[in-house]
Amino acid sequence: MSRYRVTVDTGGTFSDFVYYNEDSKEIAITKIPSTPEDPSEAIMKGIEVLFSQGASSADINYFCHGTTVGTNALLEGKGAVTGLLVTKGFRGVYEVMEQARPYGAALFDVMYDKPAMLVPQSRTGEIQERIDFQGQILLPMDESALRSTLSEWRGKGIESVAVCLLFSFLHPEHEQRVKQIIEEELPNCSVSLSSEVLPQIREYYRLSTTVINAYLQPILEHYIRNLKERFEQSEITTRQTYIMQSNGGTSTFEATAKKAVTTVLSGPAGGVTAGACLSQTTGYSNLITFDMGGTSCDVALIKDGKPALFNRSKIGNRDIAVPMMDINTVSAGGGTIARVDEMGILEVGPDSAGAVPGPVSYRKGGTLPTVTDANLVLRYLSESNFLGGRMLLDRDQAVQSIKSKVAEPLGLDPVDAAEGIISIVNVKMEEAIKAISTARGYDLRDFMLVAFGGAGPLHGAKMARDLGMAGVIVPFHPGVYSAIGLLMSNVKHDYVQSKLSPLHLLRADEVNHILSKMGVQAKQELLHEGFSEDEIVLEYSLDMRYAGQGYEINIPAGERLTSDDLTAIREKFDQTHHQLFAHMAPEEPVEVVSYRVSGIGLVPKVEVPSYEPSGGTLEDAFREQREARFDGKDLSCPVYQREKLDVGLVIHGPAIIEQLDSTTIVNPGQQARIDGWKNIIIT
Structure with a gap:
């Protein structure tokens, strides 16, 4: 009987699925439109695709999920109503933060504002107690005053409470007693203790991390409970159900629900894990992973085969001090919206059309031009072969949208305007790459760019050329590569x-x-x-x-x-x-x-299949000849079907390579080679 590992990476536009057959060692993939209101709905639709191919619920013995539920709740300010309890005299720690402005452009922004506190002073309570720096009790806890504070909170709709007492990492007993009292006075509240979430020195970072955990925990608990119920209804009984964490490893549903803060980079972490495995198979030890999806772009540096891990980072300008992969995220994806501002300047982003309504060319009600629409106008994308022909795109609508919203206000031809949109979004993503490489002393000439995500291979070759990088690697299944990374995570x-x-x-x-x-x-x-x-x-x-x-x-x-x-x-x-x-x-x-x-x-390793040449030619993979725009010139270039490209074949640019989950662009002057793992190596 077949046994399947199922992994899913939920994105802003599509949810990516990978099905690994442990008997045949074969990998199958699919992409399902995301359902932002309830991401578990798209997950079940993806599992139903596997059922439609003959598998049963008993065949699923492993499930792993990269989720953006916590990330989105944090960035959009849609977490739980949270209260905060601190040692008396220290209620200002959260508001004061680091007492410093961030580096970069914000340093010179006279209108700069700190991010709003997730817990205002009106929901911050003080506890009369004190532990010294050696973990000794200086002042016992006043339990009656604490109960009085909690009784005042009953009418404020508080769903979760963060507890961060001074030096609790050396003496956690006071926080543990606080939790017991909260459970008595506010029985339906989630509780996050700093001595459990982050028993670590530095008061503000410990407090900020604990508050974020409390802010997200009810949201993630509800989501995981809902997902488990859907699994039970579908009779999926495997115990191996995991959520990807920011540290590059996975955690069980139960453990994740208790420590929601560890999932804020859950989605992009899978792609970095896959990139580290790619380094081992291809022999390229220095890589920059470039994951461009529908709403955002995530980049990370891998040096000598190992991705960087930081113990402190910022998400949405909020400080988090848990181990996280060093991933730099910018608002640039296929759904990123282009517009001309009131000063007559072309802007691309940061807002996105998302899954609904999506790009104009998707014909789902979108009216604002996006990066995907620009790629279609430049004819990099096919109207009839998008998602393997399962989704038809409307180039005429994309042209009309760019013409009315961008080209006419700027006095440009629609194709020139589309090329401008791509140039601007590329520069934004190139700056993200520089921030984790050249800004830290690394020479980009020593690095290959691993381009994946639905839109990464569309932009990767041009960006690598502009940055002077060694080349580009496009994995065999780039559009679902983060989901493939979930298969490889312990x-x-x-x-x-x-x-x-x-x-x-x-x-x-x-x-x-x-x-x-x-x-x-x-x-x-x-x-x-x-x-x-x-x-x-x-x-x-x-x-x-x-x-x-x-x-x-x-x-x-x-x-x-x-x-x-x-x-x-x-x-x-x-x-x-x-x-x-x-x-x-x-x-x-x-x-x-x-x-x-x-x-x-340690989870049993997934073997990455290698291939031998079968004698196929470029003619076997040829689909059509198409005129596309490259650096201001319309050039006729061949279009190939990637699945038919044999090992060892070499393609000279300009060329377009299409497949179910992505499209790869090879620019003039570049050369693409198919290696033994069917990666595309562009130099």
Whole structure:
């Protein structure tokens, strides 16, 4: 009997599905229009496609989902009504934030405003209690005053409460007691404790992360509960149901519902994971992943085969301090809207037509021209072969929309206006790439661009040429590549514990005791989720800094350390500091700030199929000859069907390569080669 792994990446326009047959090792894909009001509706439609091909609910033994539910709720301000409880005298921490303006253009913006607080002062309560910096109780908690505050909240419609008490990461008992009292006084509220969400030093970041978790938790809990009910109705009984996390690993439905903040980069993380696997198969160790979908573009850097992980980031200008892949996101996708502003300037984005009404050419009621419409006007896209012919596009409507909304106000021809739209959106995405590469000292000539997402291969070759990159890799299934990355992701749980200590005063057995205690917790959670001992891997690390610095560097550590190991870790810290900041101070004292453990549950690997040449020719894959616009010139170029392109074939640009889930453009002067994994390598 066939066994299937099903993965789905929910995007703003389409939900991408991958079905992996564990018996035949074959991969099948499909794309379903997203249902933003209830993303689970599109998920069930995608699973019904598998059922229509002869599979049954019992055949699904693994399901993984990259979701934007939490991300969208955060960015759109549609989270739960949240309350905040803090130590008395510290209610201003959340409002003051970092006491600094962000870097970049905002530094010079005289109209700059901080993002609005997710919890206003009217829903912020103070608790009379105090723990000192060593974890000792200075002032016992006043429970009666807390109950009085909670009784006042009963009429405010509060759905979730964030609790962040001073130094609770050293003494969590007060927060745990607060949770018990909240459950008694406000029994239907979700509760997020900072000592559970992020037991880490730095009050503001811990508070901000806990507030975001509380803000999103009821939303994600409701969504996951709804999805589980739909699974039960369809008699899907597999225990292996996972949600992608921002750290590049997955987590069970149950664990995710308790820690919603870990999913804010759930969707794009799958593509970066797939990119790291691509690095291993192709031998290209330095990659920039470029995922362009319907509403946004996500880019990430992979150096020496490993994607970068940060322990602190911003989403929508809000600070989050959980392990996250270093992904830079900009509002640029196929559905991004183009318009001429009141000053007569062509703007592209940031708003998107999304799945509904979508681009004008989709004929779903859209009236504003989008990037997809511009690509159709330039004839990069086919009117009759979009989504393998399942969806017909209307070029005449796209031309008329660009003509009335962009070309006529600017005094341009519609095709010239369409080329301008593409040029502007490309520059926006190129700036996103520079921000994670050249701005950090990397030379883009050393990197290949991995172009995927429904629109990535349309834009990737031109952008790589403009940026001077080594070339472009277009994976075999680019339009669903993030969903393919979900197949390759292991289960991963992160644990952190802050305890500030000078390194030279630390004994190895002290470090081992803290790491071992966290390691036991990590192993127990994975065992509870059904992993065996030999399927569990634990990774240990230390956050370190020069004494007095305001930032840390994460340094890998072993399970059982000796004094010699601590000396080696100190040397590794100096070297890493020099690599990142071009200087080091080996004579200065170093502090250990936090201890980290990652518990990894190994999922059986998916074998990426390789292919041998079968003797096919370019003529076998030829579809038609089409005139398209390249750099201001209309050029006749061949159009090929990608599925029929044989290993080893070489295509000289200009050319267009079409497939079910995406379209690849090869520009004049470029050459595309089909490698042994049927990737398109453009140089």
